Amino acid sequence: MKKVNRSVNGQHPSGKADRGLQITGLVATYGKSVAVSSLDLEIAGSEFVTLLGPSGCGKTTTLRCVAGLHTPTGGEIRLGGRRVYGDSVNVPPNKRDINMVFQSYAVWPHMTTLENVMYGLRAQKMDRAKARRKARTMLELVGLGDFEKRHATDLSGGQQQRVALARALATEPGLVLMDEPLSNLDAQLRARMRDEVRQLQKSTGTTVLYVTHDQSEALSMSDRVVVMRQGVIQQIGDPWSLYHRPANGFVANFVGEANVARGTVTEVGERTFTVSLPSLGAGTVFDVAISASEQPPGTGQAVSIVFRPEWVSVADDEQEEAVSRAGRNEVRATLLSSEFLGSHFERTYRAGEHELRVQAVTGPTSLPRQAGSEQILLITPDNLTWFVPESSAGGSSTGGGAAAEGIRESPTVTMRG
Numbered sequence: 001m002k003k004v005n006r007s008v009n010g011q012h013p014s015g016k017a018d019r020g021l022q023i024t025g026l027v028a029t030y031g032k033s034v035a036v037s038s039l040d041l042e043i044a045g046s047e048f049v050t051l052l053g054p055s056g057c058g059k060t061t062t063l064r065c066v067a068g069l070h071t072p073t074g075g076e077i078r079l080g081g082r083r084v085y086g087d088s089v090n091v092p093p094n095k096r097d098i099n100m101v102f103q104s105y106a107v108w109p110h111m112t113t114l115e116n117v118m119y120g121l122r123a124q125k126m127d128r129a130k131a132r133r134k135a136r137t138m139l140e141l142v143g144l145g146d147f148e149k150r151h152a153t154d155l156s157g158g159q160q161q162r163v164a165l166a167r168a169l170a171t172e173p174g175l176v177l178m179d180e181p182l183s184n185l186d187a188q189l190r191a192r193m194r195d196e197v198r199q200l201q202k203s204t205g206t207t208v209l210y211v212t213h214d215q216s217e218a219l220s221m222s223d224r225v226v227v228m229r230q231g232v233i234q235q236i237g238d239p240w241s242l243y244h245r246p247a248n249g250f251v252a253n254f255v256g257e258a259n260v261a262r263g264t265v266t267e268v269g270e271r272t273f274t275v276s277l278p279s280l281g282a283g284t285v286f287d288v289a290i291s292a293s294e295q296p297p298g299t300g301q302a303v304s305i306v307f308r309p310e311w312v313s314v315a316d317d318e319q320e321e322a323v324s325r326a327g328r329n330e331v332r333a334t335l336l337s338s339e340f341l342g343s344h345f346e347r348t349y350r351a352g353e354h355e356l357r358v359q360a361v362t363g364p365t366s367l368p369r370q371a372g373s374e375q376i377l378l379i380t381p382d383n384l385t386w387f388v389p390e391s392s393a394g395g396s397s398t399g400g401g402a403a404a405e406g407i408r409e410s411p412t413v414t415m416r417g
Helices: 059-067 113-123 128-141 157-170 187-204 215-221 239-244 249-254 317-322
Strands: 021-030 033-043 048-052 074-079 082-086 098-101 175-179 208-212 224-229 232-237 259-268 272-276 285-289 302-307 330-340 345-351 354-360 374-378 385-387
Touching (some): 033 232, 048 059, 059 175, 098 157, 128 157, 157 187, 208 215, 224 239, 330 354, 345 374
Antiparallel strands (some): 021 033, 074 082, 259 302, 330 345, 330 374, 345 354
16 A cells, blocks of 8 residues: 655645544434433544444444534534534534545445546546546555556455545545444455555544444554443543553453452552452452552452453463462462463353453463363462442542543543542
């Protein structure tokens, strides 16, 4: 894919100033059903932001409100500082300086590839010769320079999606909306297109609001991810923060896979705090590392401890003999099942009241473990994160574990300090 100059000093490669998106207090309904509830979101120019969540969480409704395809019940939407919805203002979709890439590609089957990309340019009254030159440049950018005379029906799904991207970017809109544009592609092509879309966005400096339910797409492509549930933002952050510092149980389990256990803080030190976790087995105690940027919980406070399957190590025979009898940061568990996936085993263990998922990396000399065998699972203090359970938070901003910046308080959000 050909590269073009990226935005420099706040300027779009075209010379236009970068333009962001501001959504304030957005409410959207379908009849009596609330699809989006008091949503606030700000996107900077040239930023790639993804709305992530399960079906029915309100992400596509939010996108349609921004596009002008659905009229909100309340709130305000601004693009580049210009109000396009709110206070008796509702700018039509074709006047919002927004282009959209759909799941179904939506390329014109009766037009050639070149004519598809020229379509928006000609709609802007651009001279035909100039529109043709620009469309050819865009086709070169997406790697389809040799396909300009082909019709859409002669292209593969991935090629049609590139045509849709080229068409959306050709008019240099203030914002490009993408509604699950890769979901119709096979897994291998989808993985390749993720990288191509991201590189194209970086090259052109385009501001993108992307919608998906696929957490791998969100984590691999985005500058920031907005996790939604039942019309409410649960957490906003960069991919690393969402994965390593989830704000609540929903985020922990939706963004990847997580083991979550509830316990009580028994001691708070300078570098770690200690949690009693009887639900993982009698006497189970974890020391949890405290990062420099977080406020630790207080003694006696209920917290939920999170550890990802790949953060757990399984003690071998020699380690089991040498493991500390103090019992800290170890879980005695019974193996229920083990699935060999080449690079690792996907294992399920029973520990107290919990079924725990573990990724066990093994070598050529490792012996398979049998279901029913007892093992010791080890989790270091640095491989544990935490949040305050919603029933304990009372909607307040008590607790820590991740910086509060980017996490908005809501009826279902546990704030993290």
